[in-house]
Amino acid sequence: MRVYMLELNSQTLRKNLAAYLELHAVNELEFLLIQHPLVKAIISLQGAQLLSWQAQGKEVLWLSDIEPFVQGKAIRGGIPLSYPWFNKNGTPSHGYARINPWQLESYQMDEQQVELSLVLNYAQELKARVVFTFSEKLKLEFYQLAQEQAQVALHSYYRLGSLAQAQVLNLPPQALDHLQDKQISVDSPLQITQAFDAEFKLTPFTQEQIIVDPSLQRKLKIKHDRASEVVVWNPGQATPQDMRASEHQHMLCLETARLSELLKQGESFAVEIESSHFA
Numbered sequence: 001m002r003v004y005m006l007e008l009n010s011q012t013l014r015k016n017l018a019a020y021l022e023l024h025a026v027n028e029l030e031f032l033l034i035q036h037p038l039v040k041a042i043i044s045l046q047g048a049q050l051l052s053w054q055a056q057g058k059e060v061l062w063l064s065d066i067e068p069f070v071q072g073k074a075i076r077g078g079i080p081l082s083y084p085w086f087n088k089n090g091t092p093s094h095g096y097a098r099i100n101p102w103q104l105e106s107y108q109m110d111e112q113q114v115e116l117s118l119v120l121n122y123a124q125e126l127k128a129r130v131v132f133t134f135s136e137k138l139k140l141e142f143y144q145l146a147q148e149q150a151q152v153a154l155h156s157y158y159r160l161g162s163l164a165q166a167q168v169l170n171l172p173p174q175a176l177d178h179l180q181d182k183q184i185s186v187d188s189p190l191q192i193t194q195a196f197d198a199e200f201k202l203t204p205f206t207q208e209q210i211i212v213d214p215s216l217q218r219k220l221k222i223k224h225d226r227a228s229e230v231v232v233w234n235p236g237q238a239t240p241q242d243m244r245a246s247e248h249q250h251m252l253c254l255e256t257a258r259l260s261e262l263l264k265q266g267e268s269f270a271v272e273i274e275s276s277h278f279a
């Protein structure tokens with residue numbers, strides 16, 4: 001299966017794990033490939049990072065086409081898990097979870113859905129679990145297992161045909177702008193024309209946004225379940241090194257997060273993503 005520069009084929013295959021589930025390796029990293037009649041998806045074991053999910057045969061996520069896939073370097077794209085801190089609140093940026101290996105704990109597949117569970121063991125402690133449930137939609141649920149409280153972000157990179165034409169519906173009217181470090185008012189629907197990095201508080205904790213992407217004739221419905229914030233990020237033309245300059249036009253991060261309300265031991269929160277097409 002080919003997603004931008006990541007091509008998994010018979011040469012990259014390391015092991016058949018089950019019907020519809022294979023383990024592959026590319027450069028320094030290992031990947032789970034799911035090819036089920038309902039679902040095609042790729043998860044990197046480093047970071048338990050979903051890199052590709054096809055809904056009705058169409059890719060939902062954005063992944064950098066110059067990603068080298070090396071150990072200890074965060075993969076640019078898909079759904080990185082920022083844990084146990086967000087952004088520059090610690091070192092490394094966005095926590096250690098996205099640059100360390102996770103283990104496949106269990107999987108279950110039937111005609112209706114595919115479910116995979118991965119866990120992070122770090123510094124001799126079981127820290128967190130993530131459960132991916134793929135059906136006609138995707139649910140990603142994150143569980144805090146460690147004792148300490150943590151910040152977490154499900155840092156989704158959504159693929160867009162054209163950012164210039166896209167709109168985000170149903171965001172709260174106020175946000176903390178990370179670029180100017182102040183509260184700002186935000187238009188609804190939101191259209192992004194330059195670098196944007198802002199944190200919106202969600203009250204109540206469960207809310208839904210829609211990304212309308214006329215260029216791909218697609219709507220992405222994104223439901224944040226028990227999240228306290230949503231972060232919206234696009235680097236504009238000042239793209240990071242591992243991302244081509246023009247690529248900011250083809251992605252938008254809309255991150256389901258627990259930043260102010262730390263995730264406690266035994267708690268979980270989730271994002272549900274649904275893709276639909278219009279004529």
Ligand SMILES: O=P(O)(O)OC[C@H]1O[C@H](O)[C@H](O)[C@@H](O)[C@@H]1O
Binds near residue numbers: 087094240
């Ligand atoms: O470059 P990274 O460490 O992956 O961070 C990428 C981005 O993540 C979040 O969206 C933050 O709000 C941004 O400030 C940050 O630039």
